[in-house]
Amino acid sequence: MDFLNAIIVLFNFTVIPALAYGSQLALGAIFVTLIYAVLRFANFATGDMMSFGTMFAVILTYYFQSLGFGLGFLPTALLTIPFAILMMILYMLIIDKFVFSYYRVKKSPPVQFAMVSVGVMFVTQALIRIIIGPSDRRFLDGEKFIIKATEFKEMTGLAEGITLKSTQAITIIVTLIVVSIMFWFLNRTKTGTSMRAYSDNEDLALLSGIDPKRVVLITWVIAGILATIGGVLYGLDKSYRPFVYFNNMLPIFAAAIVGGIGNPFGAFLGGYVIAFAEIFVTYAYKRFISYLLPEHLEPDSLLQLLSTDYKFAVSFSILVIVLLIRPSGIFKGKVI
Amino acid sequence: MRNYKNVIAAYSIMIFLIILVGIFQSWSIALTILNYCLISAVMTIGANIQWGYAGLINFGIMGYTALGGLAVVLVSVEPVKKAWQVGGLNILACIWIIVAIIFVVKFILNRFDKSKLRNYSVASVILGGIILLRVTAAPGIEAIESVDPAKTGFLGGMGLPVLFSWIFGALLAGGLAFVIGKIALGLRADYLAIATLLIAEIIVSIIKHEEWLARGVKNVIGLKRPAPYEIDLQTSEWFINLVTKFNSSKLNLINSISDKQEALNQMVIDASSVYVKLCFTGLFLTVVIILLIVTQKALYSPWGRKMRAIRDNEEAASAMGKNIVKEHLLIFILGSAIVGLAGAMMVTNDGLFTPGSYRPMRYTFVIWVMVIVGGTGNNFGAILGGFVVWFLWVEAAPIALFLINLFTSHLPETNAVRVHLIESAPYFRFLVIGIGLLLIMRYRPQGIIPEKIIKQ
Numbered sequence: 001m002d003f004l005n006a007i008i009v010l011f012n013f014t015v016i017p018a019l020a021y022g023s024q025l026a027l028g029a030i031f032v033t034l035i036y037a038v039l040r041f042a043n044f045a046t047g048d049m050m051s052f053g054t055m056f057a058v059i060l061t062y063y064f065q066s067l068g069f070g071l072g073f074l075p076t077a078l079l080t081i082p083f084a085i086l087m088m089i090l091y092m093l094i095i096d097k098f099v100f101s102y103y104r105v106k107k108s109p110p111v112q113f114a115m116v117s118v119g120v121m122f123v124t125q126a127l128i129r130i131i132i133g134p135s136d137r138r139f140l141d142g143e144k145f146i147i148k149a150t151e152f153k154e155m156t157g158l159a160e161g162i163t164l165k166s167t168q169a170i171t172i173i174v175t176l177i178v179v180s181i182m183f184w185f186l187n188r189t190k191t192g193t194s195m196r197a198y199s200d201n202e203d204l205a206l207l208s209g210i211d212p213k214r215v216v217l218i219t220w221v222i223a224g225i226l227a228t229i230g231g232v233l234y235g236l237d238k239s240y241r242p243f244v245y246f247n248n249m250l251p252i253f254a255a256a257i258v259g260g261i262g263n264p265f266g267a268f269l270g271g272y273v274i275a276f277a278e279i280f281v282t283y284a285y286k287r288f289i290s291y292l293l294p295e296h297l298e299p300d301s302l303l304q305l306l307s308t309d310y311k312f313a314v315s316f317s318i319l320v321i322v323l324l325i326r327p328s329g330i331f332k333g334k335v336i
Numbered sequence: 337m338r339n340y341k342n343v344i345a346a347y348s349i350m351i352f353l354i355i356l357v358g359i360f361q362s363w364s365i366a367l368t369i370l371n372y373c374l375i376s377a378v379m380t381i382g383a384n385i386q387w388g389y390a391g392l393i394n395f396g397i398m399g400y401t402a403l404g405g406l407a408v409v410l411v412s413v414e415p416v417k418k419a420w421q422v423g424g425l426n427i428l429a430c431i432w433i434i435v436a437i438i439f440v441v442k443f444i445l446n447r448f449d450k451s452k453l454r455n456y457s458v459a460s461v462i463l464g465g466i467i468l469l470r471v472t473a474a475p476g477i478e479a480i481e482s483v484d485p486a487k488t489g490f491l492g493g494m495g496l497p498v499l500f501s502w503i504f505g506a507l508l509a510g511g512l513a514f515v516i517g518k519i520a521l522g523l524r525a526d527y528l529a530i531a532t533l534l535i536a537e538i539i540v541s542i543i544k545h546e547e548w549l550a551r552g553v554k555n556v557i558g559l560k561r562p563a564p565y566e567i568d569l570q571t572s573e574w575f576i577n578l579v580t581k582f583n584s585s586k587l588n589l590i591n592s593i594s595d596k597q598e599a600l601n602q603m604v605i606d607a608s609s610v611y612v613k614l615c616f617t618g619l620f621l622t623v624v625i626i627l628l629i630v631t632q633k634a635l636y637s638p639w640g641r642k643m644r645a646i647r648d649n650e651e652a653a654s655a656m657g658k659n660i661v662k663e664h665l666l667i668f669i670l671g672s673a674i675v676g677l678a679g680a681m682m683v684t685n686d687g688l689f690t691p692g693s694y695r696p697m698r699y700t701f702v703i704w705v706m707v708i709v710g711g712t713g714n715n716f717g718a719i720l721g722g723f724v725v726w727f728l729w730v731e732a733a734p735i736a737l738f739l740i741n742l743f744t745s746h747l748p749e750t751n752a753v754r755v756h757l758i759e760s761a762p763y764f765r766f767l768v769i770g771i772g773l774l775l776i777m778r779y780r781p782q783g784i785i786p787e788k789i790i791k792q
Binding site for chain 2: 041042099102109110111112114115116118119120121122123124125126127129130133134246250253254257305307309310312313316317319320323324325327
């Protein structure tokens, strides 16, 4: 019984949150990696682009709520995602047309692209703050929990309970669906193959008649879908605050590089690697251990490797270590 | 000579703008802006050395700035004796443990060949070391943080004059840059950018959360100043006489003695704040001029030419027998040390150390915008960039507010759009900086004052 309790404690406080957080990171990391593979630059506007898409979802959620639309027990935000994605793609294409395409034609070095993306980051951040403001917003409605700790305890008769928030379940399910569709698209369809060819060798792809404009367009469309969904899921799970989204760019970068930048599957797994590492290193194991050990051996301290303040520092350290030991990433960055 | 005309024109416009602020807003604000412009100029000199001279992309400027700020606390604050008594031993022990870990790891790396066993043993030494550190430090940290937590709760500094901290800040930042450079400089340009960005974030989070070091997010206030305090000036005879002399014509117009005294008091208060800021301006200007002379000399020396050669074509420079790794490391250290100096200057100017305020937006990306807008590879350009961008960063909000009021003046006061726009006026600075950067990158990629190559 004690053993079961210990497992449940660990599951409830580390595995479930890490899975949800990892899914959100994974979507962002695939976004980064796609842009890197096809358009060949590190996009420093990642976090703010995700925030931009989420902003539309937040505004539309408020609008739909005022009209009385809803999905019952599901959050209204799910209904607004398609519209938000459309707006996001539109914004990305405008940015690409007026900013990035010029440098792409000129074949500028990646560093210049990165600096330009910093400019885009500033502009996007300004627009977000001017349109919706910098404050913290919650836009979750519908059922909050799928399983509550008390119900779980009653059902099983255990001392510890599992809490499953609906946002966590939605995050994991939606991520799996989106990512599987995306991999199917990249690997099985003609357009996906042409994208991979373009990212492998641009000149060869051009010679075989692949239209670069179409490839770029499709890339931004997929990027828009990933960025918006990732952003909305994060916002539903935690809350929507522009500054936090900017900061999330850092673990997302870490995930993309750890997984091997340019490799979408690596980025997907990298998101979970970062999330699990952050949570496992900063989790206090006292309760877990106290179930396993006999009573007189119970530990006094929290048994925490690092305090939760260093959550970000953990993922960055992993990144630095990976960069040093294996710069191509754990899953070998083979460009898409 | 034509190039110099451009430079002089650009700087005159900048100074004219600051004078305009002095006339329309107040001289105190104008001097605050000028001081920050000078601090930004030091930062851009540092960033420009790395990016403009050598083409190294360092997105970790925030980390070095914060470290420079930390140096001010470590040098100038009086030591907290009681904290040292209760927990100093543990902290000293920790330092020895860290040194020991480094030596053991180095020994293992040198002694044994590359193998899985070596990797595991290095990893286990580091992991064991961290656990040992935590066990040793925990009681000490707890004791230190409980010493009068509202006021101190940290080890304090060395109690030296604050100007020493500028040197110490530069040394600290340079030392860190040595470590980071050893680790990360082999990376490709965009990886280096990301790695430095994240390392800076780690540094700031350590400063923020290690309260025994510099009180963390509880901030250290009332730091020493190299300039006199306003309150002392307001009571000192010579200063009041000076103010009276300057404003004698204005004072003579006032007839009643009590009114005259009141007016004089107000003038003394205003003048004292301006005087203190002028002292800082003088100090900062000295630093900027010294740095400018040194960097300018370096740029046109054989060493500067070597750096440019490395930047423009690494392979060719390497084939000519230049040690690229060494030169990159050197320039990384020099640039970071200058940024650390700027960080120390900034904290000295503010008189308080607030680790929570170090954010990559303000301390990394804005500095980069300064360098790129001003002119990469040209010190005059980089300094001008610091002035222009900081000026815009500060003045964008008032200007935006003015424009919003102008364009929405036909709308009623309570119009939702108008109210919303007025509330969001401060965020127009991001827009101005972003669009400015994009325009410069597109239409004048070499910056306002481009790099000038002297042909010999």
